[in-house]
Amino acid sequence: MRKTLLILGLVLLCNIVWAQQYHRPVKAVKNVILMIPDGTSIGVVSAARWYQIYNRLGGDNLNIDPYICGTVKTFSSNAPIGDSAPTTSAYMTGMPQQTGNVAIYPPADPENDLIYVDPAMAYQPLTTILEAARIEKNKATGLVVTVEFPHATPADCSSHYHKRGEYKYIASQMAYNNLDVVFGGGTSILTDDMRDRFTKTNTTLIENDLNAFRNFQGRDKIWALFGDKEHPYDIDRDSTLIPSLKEMTERAIAHLSQNENGFFLMVEGSKVDWVAHGNDAVGCITEYLAFDRAVGAAIDFARKDGETAVIILPDHGNSGFTIGRRDLKRYDKATKDDLFANVSKYKRTGEGLEKILINEKPENIKATFKKYTDIDLTEDEVESLLSSKNYKETDYMKKSESQNMGHAIVDIMNSRTYFGFTTGGHTGEEVFLAAYHPQGDMPLGMNTNIQINNYLFDVVGLKTPLKEMTRQIFAKHTDIFEPGSYTIDTSKDFPELTVKKGNNTLVVPAFKSIAYLNGQEIELGSVTTYIDVNETFYLPESLKDKISE
Template sequence: MKKVSVSLLLFFVFSITVFAQQQYRRPVKPTKNVIVMIPDGTSIGVVSAARWYQIYNKLGGDNLAVDPYLCGTVKTFSSNAPIGDSAPTTSCYMTGMPQQTGNVAIYPVADPENDLIPIDPAMAYQPLPTVLEAAKYQQNKATGLVVTVEFPHATPADCSAHYYARGKYEYIASQMAYQNLDVMFGGGNSILTDDIKQHFKNTGTTLIQDDIKTFRSFNGKEKVWALFNERELPYDLDRDPEVIPSLQEMTQKALDRLSQNENGFFLMVEGSKVDWSAHGNDAVGCITEYLAFDKAVATVMDFAKKNGETTVIVLPDHGNSGFTIGRRDLKSYNKATLDDLFKNVSKFKKTGEGLERILLKSKPEDFKAIFKEYTDIDLNEEELNLLLSSKNYKEADYIKVSNSVNMGSSIINIMDSHTYFGFTTGGHTGEEVFLAAYHPNGDIPVGMNTNVEINQYLCAALGLKTSLPEMRQEIFAKHTDVFKGMDYTIDKSADFPVLKVKKGNVTLSVPAFKSVVYLNNQPIALPSVVVYIDKNDTFYLPKNLIKYLE
């Protein structure tokens, strides 16, 4: 182990404190509402291609809805790596602390050889409050999430849950339900548990499942969850509008509900599957998913300008795939016409995944006709044989599609080969991402901002009186500190661990990953969730719980 001098250690601790508490670099007037919009995994090449695709197909002018609000870039990174994963990058936007791959709004474990920022090893696994939680806890604002993937996926989880592993859906989903969000629109019906559904009944939360008519007619003031599909929603190009609402429609419905709160609201809208398309190297998927997101941007900006009390910030969480307009085999690239570049892709009526779903249910002798119908591509013998040789190999993991020999990747390879779009990888990339913003007073972030500074800007736009580090001490204190010297045990026999603290004839039971505790079996609602970390066998909970035992 390397020795560290006392003076260096003190500087290290001081740096951590400054890092966690510094304010945004320019004055920002707080607004009643704050909206964050994230096109997940969107490299700038996707935005450029979407703009040209829109122009070529005469879909609404020469500009995207986001264009007038572009104001800079964001350097987004993990605590120990320049190329980020969705979990740590959006977690940093939400908490102000860069984190490691897989981390959901939680303090990272120290990695001394690679850390890009000061890390306090003693803070490992500490849940960190998010701006969504701060808006609800400190200001009694309404809160909402709108996504096109299953609701506990990385980005929405980063706003409303805490754990060191993004894939632990059972822990993350429970926290999200017990956050008592005013709005949750997206996918993931198969993830709901009986306990979550019962909690919705207990809190008067309306649950709408695979019912677009009820969703569209909803105009109530109660909390509402509307989920479609078992997991993620289909790509926009493959979506049946009579079954699944668009991201724009869900965003408008969220604004209608959240704007009824007299204290304002915090909303996060994610164009989730730009990222999935990029992982699969599906060019038409990237383009059309971004355009679907851009329509939601138009809806939000229209609301913000009419409302006059709303801050909007639009930014990806990281790049993905190295998407380019132009590729190695494009000769005389500087003479390639708009028609050369966008004619073929504009004929694609399905994404690679959408076409895969059709082909997997079809007879091999029909493949040529089906491909022609949905892409206008006349398959040659080599392409047909590629499909026939891979049709029984379907890659389930969306992150690995571009790197495996499966029906999906074979379809995408054929489709992309008839365009001039290029990809360097099937994974995330480390370039800066675009930044766009709207503020009624013009107090927007400009130039290059880090992901940490984005969090500082959001805190300033909300006008938080208590800093996130101070709030952490209030709602995520260690149970060993709160109940020091008292008689307590951790019961791990149930689905979630339960902390039981006894004093005389009084027993306080604290279930993990919920916001309800029980005093002698009588429920008490909390304003924040309780988190349990098995790595250190620690509950993180409101420090004022001790009052029930005093």
């Protein structure tokens, strides 16, 4: 009996310690900066640190190192290995989701779901931390990325849909979600309607103009986009045309901090993920280091400001990157030179070098490759480049079997290193967690993506539960309006809901934050969404009162 009581006592003590670790009070702060190096496995971080040491780029530590406080288990609602859309959506909404989902409740998958999923909630848009910070706390909000602005991670913060690739619907929501800052890529995605929205809301739009970006001093909302879609990798970037992630972060912070109520900013090192998909070692390392420099800028601001928290964590792993692989003999005797000398000579990613070589004459391939990598190509390697399907195929019978030049370049560059990759896709290991809080209230130990959402909720200082805010701003049209009083027109670019009551007519376009009451435009304060799967509009509950006035 005594032994049983002792065991029960130990179990209770362990539970108390666990509860204190995960649920201790968190002091809210004025400003919150969430930083996500997309698809960054811990192997990439380790290699970047050694690369920095080897090349004497700034000491023995990365900017995240003093602030690493735990790990995070990331997963989709029905799979341990997540896609970027559901993983950041989980951070933003507190609900893990399925592949492709952008800040919506996932459909149930009973045989595979890792958490309870309510079938009745399927496709319900879910309020994000960013939206709640603006609506409840009147904070300024911003996004800084190196890909096109409606890509998965930024979309997860500020839009809602069940397919991450529907940029038309996602981009419109982002333009109408009253963001104070958006820096990144994607000029080709802008529409006339979005431009009109910027004009009406006094939002300055800067396109491909680095000087205008650097000289902007106003208090207006600002979008600054560079490039049709994504930015080049940092090592390939023309610094006279495109700002670094660090510079964009600094300028976003400076602008957002003018708001007396504080701000919420999400910064994404977007293309660590992209280059990991391509198994490009030098790209993984240098792209992460560009992100880490942005972390340094954010931490510097936070430490001086005294009212800012910074949370840094990837959304998932990618590629199984390792220092060392099967052909590294006597791995325990491998020196820094063995491991980092060659990769330190590479001046371009595989993609960056491909863009140069694709326009070179065959006789110049060897010399140009040598210039950017210090590699003397073998004849077989030259042949692999010349026969690439996007260069010249020497044997038309083999054209369908040949690879792009970029793939061949990466293979050659990696063959001179000892970095390993297990896959070209995402991986399911825990990711690192780092945080700075002026009072030391950081999440510790192993956290789930749901617990990260809880922490963000607390540190922003939110009071209204996200579930309750979702009920208020994303109510089903069938729950607001009487049957027979409304029609839905899906023949337009954006579906429209028309509601008639007495002498009043309300028209609500999807994926915007406006409606028309008897022809007069009104602001809704949050975006509307239409889900085609269940033919449902989701919109503010308060519209019921508008049509009744």
